[in-house]
Amino acid sequence: MAEDFEVKLEKKAYIPAPHYLANSALGNYKEAYNKFTSDPDGFWDEKARELKWMRPWEKVREWNHPYARWFTSAKLNITENCLDRHVNNGRRNKLAIIWRGEDGREEVLTYRQLYRSVMRFANALKSLGVQKGDRICFYMPFVPEHVVAILACARIGAIHSIVYAGFGAEALHSRIRDANAKIVITADVGKRRGKTIPLKSIVDDAVRNAPSVEKVIVLCREKCPLELYSELEVDFYGIQEGMSDECPAEEMDAEDPLFILYTSGTTGSAKGIVHACGGYMVGTHYTCKYIFDIKENDVYWCSADPGWITGHSYIVYGPLSVGATVVITETTPDYPDYGVWWSIIEEFGVSIFYTAPTAIRMFMRVGEEWPNKYDLSSLRIIGSVGEPLNPEAFEWYYRVIGKNRCPILDTWWQTETGMHMITTPLGMPMKPGFAGVPIPGVFADVVDKDGNPVPAGQGGLLVIKGPWPSMMRTVYNNDERYRKYWTQIKDYYTVGDLAVKDDDGYIMILGRSDDIIIVAGHNLGTAEVESALVEHEAVAEAAVIGVPDDIKGQAVKAFVTLVQGYEPSQKLVSELTYHVRMSIGPIAMPNAIEFMDKLPKTRSGKIMRRLLKAKEMGIDPGDISTLEE
C-alpha cells in the first residue's frame, strides 16, 4: 500500500483581494469550520432550513455505520427548490438557462419558461405510465431539453440514470439493463466538432435485449416530425401536446433515491452510485451558495456535461437551487476554433467559470493568443475539477484566464461524494498544487493504512471521517461494493486517492492510490512525476506508469505530448529526465520517455494510464468502453 512517503512541498501562495472574503457567503473559514465541528448536526440543520421542505425532519441524521439517513422522515421535492421557489419569489423572469449550440444557435429560458416546460414534460411522462421509483435512462445531447427532462423526472419521483452520450451502445446497454430502465430518452442526433452523431441508432442497438424498456422518447432535432420506426418510439414534443403546465410535485422522502449515476470503477463493471433526495439537495445547494459563492447577479458556467456528476450537481441541481443564471453549451473547446469558449464568456458575461485541468492544459498548449482575443473581465471566480490541477496549469489559469485577479477554486470531490469536499474557500491563500482544506461540513484527513494520521509532508491515503448529507447511499444492485468504501480503513470512507498535507493543513491530491508506483521501495504518485514533466516548457501533457524492473521492482515510464513548436529528440529526452531528477529526485527519473500525439483519455478527460500500461506490457487492456473516440 502506498503510505508513508515524503513529498517535496512548495511554499508559494497567492493572496486573493480582500473583497472576496468580505463579500463571501461563507465568511472566515476557520470560524465556519469550528462552528461545524462544535455541532455538526446543528450546522447541517441550519443549512437545510434555507430550503423549502414539505415536511420537516425529526432528526438531522442517523448514522449506523456504514449507513446514513439524513433529515429523517422529512418530505421534499428538489424541483420545488429549483423552480417553484424562484418562480414564486421574484425570479420568474430571470434567465435560468442560456444555451449555445455548436452551430452558434442560442436559446434562453427564464425560470418561468423552464418551470412550464418541466411541468409539461413531467405530465407527458406520467401519461406514459411512469411512476415514482421507475428508472429512466438518458442518452441525450446537451440541449435545453436535457435539463428539462432531468427536472421532470425529479418532479414525479422517477429515478434518472444519465449516460453520457459519448458512450457506445454496449456501455449504454449494460446501464439500461443494470437499472432495469422503463424509459430511454434520447435525440435523433448529437453534434460534435461539426459532425452529426446518430444517437438514436446507438439507442436502437442498446435497447435490443433490454426487455424492461417500454418506450424510447426521441427528441427530433433534424427532420421533424419524427418518423417512428417501432411501437417503442414516441416523439419528445408529440407526447407533450395538450399537457397541462402545472404538475404537482411528488412528495419524496428525504431518503428516496433521486438518481443513479454510473461511474467506471478502476476495475470491473461500472458502479451505479445512488444519491438520495434530501441530503443531495442540501449538499449541492450549500456548496453552490457558500463555496462557489453564487450571487444574484452571477452568470455561472460549468463546462461539464450532465452525463457526469459535475453536470448533475453543478450544472443542474445546485445552481438552479440557488436561482442562478446557468450557461450550458454543446460546444467542445476546440471547435470551430480554440476561441469558442472564451467567446461564450465574453458574450454572456460569465462571472463564475468551472472547468477541468485537461481543458486548461489543452489551452496552454495552443497558446494564450486565443483567450487574449476576448474580453474576460466579467470573470469573478474560476474553478477546476476532475484531476489534480498541477502548479503549471494553476499558474497559467490564474494569469491568463483569471488575469491575476480571480481566485481559483480547485474542488476535490467524487461521484460518490455528490458535492465539493476539499477546496480553498474564497479569501484564503491559494497554493498551487494544493486543492485546499476540507470545507465546513466535511471531516477529511490523510492517514496510513491503519488509519493513523500521517505527519505533514508525508504521503498517505485520503479518507473522510464520518458521513455527510450528499454521500452516496448505496451502489445500485451491489450493496457489498458500497460497504467496501467504508470498511477498508477503520470505519472511514476510503476515497482511493493519495494525498499529502502541509503544515497549514492544506491537502494536495497526488492521484489515485492505484496509480502509485513503487520504485526501489519508494512510493511515487504518478501525478507528482507528471506535474514535474509538465513544468518543462516543451511538455503539454504527461502520463506516467510503472513498468517492471529487475532491480528496482518498478521503474517510471513517461508518455508526453509536446507544445506546438517542439519536436521529439534524444536531447529532449535527456533534458526532461534531468528536469524530473532536479525537481523530485533521482528516484522519480523516468527510465523511458515516449512522445505521443495524444494521450488516451476517458470521455470525461481522465488520462487512461491503465491503457498505456496494458500496451506497454502487451496485455489485454480490459474494459475500454470509457475511452474517448
Ligand code: WTA
Ligand atoms: C479525481 C469528479 C485532484 C480524484 C467530480 C477523485 C481530483 C476522482 C479533483 C473522482 C481535484 C476530482 N484534484 N483530483 N480537484 N477532482 N479528482 O467521480 O482522483 O468523476 O477520486 O468525480 O477524480 O472522479 P469523479
